[in-house]
Amino acid sequence: MRDHFIRRLGQLASSDKRIVLITGDLGFGVFHDYRRDFPEQFINAGVSEQNMTMLATGMALEGHIAFTYSIGNFPTLRCLEMIRNDAAYHDANVKVVCIGGGFSYGALGISHHATEDLAIMRSLPAVTVVSPGGLWEALEATTAIARTPGTCYLRLDKDHGDDAPINGEAFILGKARVLREGADCTLLVTGGILREVQKAAEGLANRGISCRILNFHTIKPLDSGAILQAVRETAALVTVEEHTIHGGLGGAVAEVIADHQAWPKAFLRIGLEAGFSSIVGSQEYLRRSYGLDAASIQARVEKLLRS
Secondary structure: HHHHHHHHHHHHHOOOEEEEEEEEEOOOOOHHHHHHHHHHEEEEEOHHHHHHHHHHHHHHHOOEEEEEEEOOOOOHHHHHHHHHHHHHHHOEEEEEEEEOEEOOHHHHHHHEEOOOHHHHHHHHOOEEEOOOOOOOHHHHHHHHHOOOOOOOEEEEOOEEEEEOOOOOOOOOOOOOOOOOOOOOEEEEEOOOOOHHHHHHOOOOOOOOOOOEEEOEEEEEEEHHHHHHHHHHHHOEOOOOOOOOOOHHHHHHHHHHHHHOOOOOOOEEEEEEOOOOOOOOOOOHHHHHHHHOOHHHHHHHHHHHHHH
């Protein structure tokens, strides 16, 4: 996703001199072409993410479209006060980009595990929160947030699912995508863990269980209509995210269900359920350890429906 993001940003920067990319002293291999082609639209703020965010806000208030870029929690949680008070409060055109969603940097430990960011960022007023599930969505989301006024958050993952556009569809912020049809259960997913959900859906199909996959590349604004339609048309709803179940996609979907008193026959949130992600390892290893791999998702969905 990272490579697709920077390629699209370069295309946008070539025709819009307002775009500037500000990094927290990383990504130079990825940015090689961008730095060469747009030296006046690139700034290294150093290992100083809070200053990076304030710099981006100042530039945005002077007419730029400022992208900040760092790993995991560094451009978000470390900069939360600056995002809230400086960027979001002033509706500044600051686009916060995290390149380590979930367990992407699992081997570096909890400081690099972005597992609360969606809950925190979606709680901020006037902030658009985007979490693509695949490479096409990463490309289109980059364009979409560049063209969306105000402060946005783009959460990129090392992994990705198959999110190829269907019949020439357009990418629309706030509009969930049906990537697989099914009647027994709807799997609602965000982020690169889409890959595991698609594998789980295949396994469930082999067991005679038909699952719809509803992919939420946008967490805020949330497509409540798609959720309510899934409640009406399928027997169960299961949310899956590489994130805590508290306040992320699972929490957002639960809010829609409660607000509209539209109760599914069964509802399950799959994600981190308690405590911190305190172990270290690859993204694949951590998914297995915390029950977020395809086999675990399949088993939990099957148990929910069989019961």
